[in-house]
Amino acid sequence: MQRLSNWINRKDNHSISSYVFTTPSNRSKNVRHFLTPLHRSLPNSKRPAANKKFAKTKMLAQISGIALLSLPAKSLTTALFTTQAEAYETVMASQTLTLASVKGNSTYFSTDRFEHGFGFDIARSYAHDLGVDLQVKQYDSDADALAAVRKGKADMALTTASTKLSTESGVASINISCGFDSTLVANGLHPKTNWSFRSSTDPLAIKASHFLCDDGQLINTTKIANFYDQTLLKDDYNRKHFEQTLTANLPSYKSSFQQQASAYNHDWQLLVAMGYQESHLDANAISPTGVRGLMMLTNNTAKAMGVSDRVDPYQSIGGGARYLEQMKEAFAEVPNPDRLWFALASYNMGPNAIKSIQKKIEKDGKNPNSWSNVYAYMSDHASQNSRYVQCMDYVTNIRSYLESLKMQTV
Template identity: 65%
Template sequence: MQRITYRAKASARGAKRRISYILRPSKRLLNTESNIVPAIVSIKVTRFAKTKKLAQISSIALLSLPAESLTTMNTQVPAYDHVMLEETLTIAAVPGDSTYFATDGFQHGFGYDLARNYADELGVKVTLKAYADEEAALRALQSGDADMALTTASTQLKSQLNLSSINVSCGYDASLTKNGLHPKVSWTFNSANDPLSQKASYFLCDSIKLDNTQKLAAFYNQDLLKDAYSQDHFKATLTEKLPDYQSSFEEQARNYNHDWELLVAMGYQESHLDANAVSPTGVRGIMMLTNNTAKAMGVSDRVDPYQSIGGGARYLEQMKTDFADVPKTDRIWFALAAYNMGPNAVKGIQRKLSAKGIDDKSWANIYAYLSDNKASNSRYGQAMHYVSNIRSYLETIKTATV
């Protein structure tokens, strides 16, 4: 490839023209297959010349690129620069109980939630690419198809591929294992020297963030159905009782835009799918509706399975609407917490977090607040277990592991 050099220009206009030229491949390069440089060609450059963003992005690129990038187009753009230019963090991940789980049109999971929080701190979006195994995900990272990988791959495999990784627990593996999570779930990068990797290390190992990571691990606890009694009870209930109500769950889920298996998980949490269940406080039926909630949802007979499921589905949809400003990935957890303790209680927590400058639309932050204050308010502890249990039941139903 012909070596291209540039004359240094002192003016801002010259600097803009120079960085635009660096980022835009020439027609000759685009037409010569052997000379294409994927890391440069893949960057989508829009009309920066007349925007304020040009100055910001140009400064980032000029300061971050190695000096030789100004004289050759063979140097790979650092992952951090690519992420900031594209405003997207692309993650190669392997599905698992410690990484991410997808259902009901949204993605969640311990490792994935941490990665979303990191992307939020960078001010970028997240794109997740799923791979069947650890090596495939790491090779996607190595080839430039992703900016980072979320896996539980062995240290040996990552070393063989010459990749750098950070354990998301920052060395506090016991906080993961006690919650049934994989102790070596990690974020992997092409280089330890890339700012994307360095900033990730600071993010994960910050004392406050580390404390919240441990609380998030508790929410994603995988041990709920690990003992034989719980497994047998759950399996027996789904086998013996669910067939009688499945059509009602499916129909009411369609009526109110839910995943029907989410409603089943709620029904198991509420009553173990017992249509005649009654609590000491007077809530009744499969979805354990209060008398007031039943009336508000148009339910005349709380022990009628179809009506009870419909009332619960309608109320859950109302809770989702109440938290429509929360990103979809977290919205269902907000809605479930509100279903359990009331929407005003959740909104009150949001106001307290917002007053402290904390993101009040992140479930991780809401859960951390519940955890920190459960000793002084029993409702907080109940809401924590309620949402976490339903998440666990849903994942178990989806993966048919019981």
């Protein structure tokens, strides 16, 4: 499949931003770090190298985990003399990292069996780094999530809580971007997305500081932030176009989306998001390369899916739904939620192209079933293959449209 048009505005950011980490115990001592943000829309961008200055400041930050963790003195005293088992010991004994989280576009998205999110994906990576499973407990507010950590009901929290709230809650917090806030801001994410722990001296918190501030992870965090970009529908033109198209066109096709989604075990709003990305919900759409219809099927794909009339909305949606189901089956070994992103990428590029990337990733000793690894590979090699840029945008846009449909933000 391929995109109908390139009208969607993407942002470019060529600036190099500096950040200051401030140690709570000494506000006058600052350590500056520098990192060049990565962007999907810059095919020629290169992976930033960790220079000597960056490596030195990173080492200093890792030596003193407390420099990245904010904790009131009273709580620190309690932590040092408490007899309660450290969270790290509990996690390793149970082989499960329990995360208290609050729904948000920067933290955790969980609706209608969809489970993903910027902060959630990085927490999954941390759990994988520890060699344990991740379990999420959802709370209604940042205060509730932090209270769960303080009371030992969760090992860590994922929130956008302010420094004041973290201090009042008696927890230690670390910025998920390790202080590189512009990486998040450039993608419309909350700049203070953070993890919180009962104690800054707990190995779980110290290891988290090392994990987040590692130069390789900083690059990975930037790429995950790019995938979870929230700016697409914040753009006034894009938002109005999406809103107007749904209002004008969706009522005519809603029952067809729902029926075909049910037939192939899909979420109907996911198919709507795909249809908007493919054709802007235009049943008569046709591209210069000959793909056509609401789901923009090629002639060969239409025949393989049993579609005799590509401009018939019901048939087109059915063909797209059936093809997506085949893509899911092609990546049955990939665990959820990553399987959906693999299926969408394959819908756009074809399964063989994605499987080829998986083989290259596995050869490098990385997990081939991780979407973040596949996305990172495409980002790193975008200058060599323009289809990678198209595919990254394709999956990212559909995720944005799906979330908006689910959250009813448009």
